[in-house]
Amino acid sequence: MLMVFTRAPYACDPAKTRGRLHRQAESATRSAFQRDRDRIIHSTAFRRLKEKTQVFVAHEGDHFRTRLTHSLEVSQIARTLARALQVDEDLAEAAALAHDLGHPPFGHSGEDGLADAMKGFGGFDHNAQTLRVITLLERRYPEFDGLNLAWETLEGVVKHNGPLMKKGDDPAKLPWGFTAYEDWRGLELHTHSSVEAQIAAxxxxxxxxxxxxxxxxxxxxxxxxxxxxxxxxxxxxxxxxxxxxxxxxxxxxxxxxxxxxxxxxxxxxxxxxxxxxxxxxxxxxxxxxxxxxxxxxxxxxxxxxxxxxxxxxxxxxxxYKVKRAKEKGKRIVRELFEAFLNDPALLPTEFHRQADTPGSPETARVVCDYIAGMTDRYAIDQHRQLFHVEAWR
Structure with missing residues (x-):
């Protein structure tokens, strides 16, 4: 039996999207929100989620959730709710798939480690880092940085947990990653998000x-x-x-x-x-x-x-087993940050032009972006190479 989709009046309509920061021709076969979902799935940051901690460190067992499997489970629940409420399934799925792209390795302990390290440099927030990933750090297109997602998808990723500020609030209270986005005011951070984004949350x-x-x-x-x-x-x-x-x-x-x-x-x-x-x-x-x-x-x-x-x-x-793993992850993140910040020459060569001054805010942000993008396994390997003598063998 063929099911006909009826769009609720409060649903986001991809044909009426507010558009993208960089204008692109529309697809003949996919809606704007379908394209966004596909861009997220094909991103490097999304693939890295398979080796990032949810609760248990990713390499501890093959059957525990990682950030990737968690994101997939969230997206399937979001599609179910969106279909039942007659709103756009693709937008709900895109927000669900992207919501954890800014998480560093080792779950919330890794986030705590980066937040501590970045206190003097604008701070760290995984939601703000997700915005950086999808608008700047993913580099897959010759015409622009980021994924160039539709406005509704960006809004959904940023505000899926509700408004970030009230009218009249001091923007300085926002995490640095939000205000660093050139069009952050255009995301209307004082309002609630769409039904689709609320579904993702x-x-x-x-x-x-x-x-x-x-x-x-x-x-x-x-x-x-x-x-x-x-x-x-x-x-x-x-x-x-x-x-x-x-x-x-x-x-x-x-x-x-x-x-x-x-x-x-x-x-x-x-x-x-x-x-x-x-x-x-x-x-x-x-x-x-x-x-x-x-x-x-x-x-x-x-x-x-x-x-x-x-x-x-x-x-x-x-x-205690979870706390021990979290403490190890936090220490790895903190020690990597301090080493790279104090000696940017330890960073991979492609970062040297961006970060060449030890201890500077610019170097701190490059180091933060680099560490936040690491998988658990890569962070452990980098830490071993820098701090363990046996890694020389």
């Missing part, structure tokens, strides 16, 4: 809440008996055990996580449809003008998820 929440439980259980850091005491999660795991008492732990986890994702998706759909109806929005501009997001979990789901996050923080993110 909630899809991120759904994905990481569930796969952190999955990975934690499979790593042996979380115990099944502990998880079954949680609100929502416990109900689902008990229901699976009652229905399938003999399927074993692995299948129990798979089935429970699948059901949990479905419950959260349905909750978002129900709450979002109610908010859209109550708001009366009839255009993407009307969505942006609201003082609250329209894509959301219900209040009851938010309460339950808050308890889940507290449990994960206490029992997984603070677990």
């Amino acid at each position: 909630l899809s991120d929440d759904i994905a990481y809440n569930n796969h952190d439980i999955d990975d934690g259980l499979r790593a042996g850091i979380l115990k099944l008996d502990e998880v079954t005491e949680l609100p929502l999660v416990g109900d689902v795991f008990r229901a699976v055990r009652d229905q399938y008492p003999d399927i074993g732990t692995s299948l129990t986890i798979h089935e429970a996580i699948r059901r949990l994702i479905g419950l959260m998706v349905n909750d978002v759909l129900e709450e979002t449809r109610a908010r859209l109806a109550a708001s009366g929005v009839d255009s993407p501009e009307a969505v942006r003008a609201l003082d609250h997001p329209v894509v959301s979990f219900s209040e009851s789901m938010l309460v339950q998820l808050s308890a889940v996050r507290r449990f994960l923080y206490a029992n997984m993110y603070l677990h």
Whole structure:
């Protein structure tokens, strides 16, 4: 049966895009948002996500999530929500696929390490770094730097978690990476983003809440008996055990996580449809003008998820094995930064023209961009070459 797509009035229309910073002819076979999705997938930064930490360091096991597999899971949830809400699936997917491109190696510990190192040089923020990646650091086209994404995709990447400032706020409070973008004011950082971008943000929440439980259980850091005491999660795991008492732990986890994702998706759909109806929005501009997001979990789901996050923080993110790995990653990032900043000649040759003054802000930004683009494995290898004598053998 052929399904006909009906576009909701509040959906972004690729035929009415606000355009790209650098004008390009439209494609005969793909919409503007489809092209953006494809450009993101073909980018170097996207490929590097396969060796970047989500929670567990990427080389610790073949079955734990990396930034890449996480981004793919987020994109699939985003497409499901976008289709059900009759908004543009390609734009939601593009925002989902791009949302982690600015993450450095070693997850949030790597980000903490870079943020500490960059305190005197404008700071570091992974969302701002994502903007740098897609507007400057990716170099794939002879006419311009960056991916030259449509305005709606840029907006979705930058504001998927909500407005970055209020009208009248001092722009100096923004992370440096945002204000360094020449057209940052044009992204309207004081407004909410499109429905599609808000979908990407909630899809991120759904994905990481569930796969952190999955990975934690499979790593042996979380115990099944502990998880079954949680609100929502416990109900689902008990229901699976009652229905399938003999399927074993692995299948129990798979089935429970699948059901949990479905419950959260349905909750978002129900709450979002109610908010859209109550708001009366009839255009993407009307969505942006609201003082609250329209894509959301219900209040009851938010309460339950808050308890889940507290449990994960206490029992997984603070677990000594995870903390040890995080501390090692943070130290590697910090020591690499200090070495390159103090002696830019240690950087690969192609960076020497950009960074030739030890300790300068310009050198610090080049070093930051270089380290932020590293995979876990490459960062470990660079650190070994610089600091370990056995690497000479």
